[in-house]
Amino acid sequence: xxxxxxxxxxxxxxxxxxxxxxxxxxxxxxxxxxxxxxxxxxxxxxxxxxxxxxxxxxxxxxxxxxxxxxxxxxxxxxxxxxxxxxxxxxxxxxxxxxxxxxxxxxxxxxxxxxxxxxxxxxxxxxxxxxxxxxxxxxxxxxxxxxxxxxxxxxxxxxxxxxxxxxxxxxxxxxxxxxxxxxxxxxxxxxxxxxxxxxxxxxxxxxxxxxxxxxxxxxxxxxxxxxxxxxxxxxxxxxxxxxxxxxxxxxxxxxxxxxxxxxxxxxx
Numbered sequence: 001x002x003x004x005x006x007x008x009x010x011x012x013x014x015x016x017x018x019x020x021x022x023x024x025x026x027x028x029x030x031x032x033x034x035x036x037x038x039x040x041x042x043x044x045x046x047x048x049x050x051x052x053x054x055x056x057x058x059x060x061x062x063x064x065x066x067x068x069x070x071x072x073x074x075x076x077x078x079x080x081x082x083x084x085x086x087x088x089x090x091x092x093x094x095x096x097x098x099x100x101x102x103x104x105x106x107x108x109x110x111x112x113x114x115x116x117x118x119x120x121x122x123x124x125x126x127x128x129x130x131x132x133x134x135x136x137x138x139x140x141x142x143x144x145x146x147x148x149x150x151x152x153x154x155x156x157x158x159x160x161x162x163x164x165x166x167x168x169x170x171x172x173x174x175x176x177x178x179x180x181x182x183x184x185x186x187x188x189x190x191x192x193x194x195x196x197x198x199x200x201x202x203x204x205x206x207x208x209x210x211x212x213x214x215x216x217x218x219x220x221x222x223x224x225x226x227x228x229x230x231x232x233x234x235x236x237x238x239x240x241x242x243x244x245x246x247x248x249x250x251x252x253x254x255x256x257x258x259x260x261x262x263x264x265x266x267x
Contacts, residue, residue: 015237016244021180022157022171024051142174144184145205146252147194153184162187162254170253171243176206176214181249183242188262192254198264206250216250216266223256224263231260238263 015032029047034040144151144167156168162185172182186192198204202218222238223231230236242251242265249267256262 014240016240019047019244020158021049021244022173024049139211140207141211142209143207144252145207146202147197149191149194151186151191156185159185162190162192166191167252174206174208175210176208176212176248179246179248181243181245181247181251182206183251183253185253188254188256190254192252195252195254195264196256196262198252202264202266204250204252204264204266214248218264218266220265222263222265224253224261226259226261241265 017030017032019027019029025048027047027049028044030042030044032040032042140150142153144153151167153167153169153174154163155173156163156170159168159170162168164187167184167186170183170185172180174182174184186195188196198218199221200218203215204218205213205215207213224238224242225231228237228239230238242263247267249265251266252264253261
């Protein structure tokens with residue numbers, strides 16, 4: 001955009017109204033710009049907002065560990081009963097003295113007891129070696145992690161105040177791979193109290209609703225009035241660069257008092 005002298009007007013001087021990046025479809029947007037001479041012009045343009053592409057999230061399938069089949073005590077008992085029966089049948093084909101028969105019966109009983117004990121030891125060994133299915137911890141979704149805290153967030157587009165607990169995605173949806181910004185709001189005192197302690201270089205991690213995770217680095221910390229201007233420089237309109245500039249970014253906002261908010265921008 002240029003003025004009457006064909007001088008390019010800084011885009012930071014451009015006022016945008018009537019634009020909602022969360023509303024899919026055509027929108028009539030009003031643009032207003034002023035040059036260095038104080039001349040002001042307005043123009044209405046039509047902007048088309050396309051729905052973001054949703055990428056499927058692959059889920060890992062874990063195989064269940066095989067469970068070794070073990071013999072039951074009934075099987076062991078049947079084996080113990082069958083063993084003396086076979087021994088008795090063989091011995092009855094020949095006539096033996098009472099002493100010999102008693103000795104053979106004693107040896108058969110001892111053998112049966114040994115077989116039962118050996119089978120029980122095998123079962124115990126198989127049970128001990130059977131691997132248990134690994135327990136997989138559930139994946140956390142829709143959370144923010146910063147300053148040692150984990151804060152859940154909900155979709156809260158355009159609400160007049162922050163949710164009573166956690167955080168709200170006031171603009172954007174928290175998706176970490178859609179190439180678009182998300183603005184989160186929360187209470188201080190409350191779950192967003194830690195925002196006050198963030199500074200340039202601090203890390204903020206977002207896990208979106210699909211379980212995808214991204215860590216952002218803070219590049220600007222600024223106090224902003226409810227009207228969207230820098231509390232320390234009333235000529236600095238913060239909203240355009242915080243809310244409307246494109247790119248994969250996030251911003252966090254919490255109140256300092258009734259009219260000034262701490263805002264943290266990260267990418």
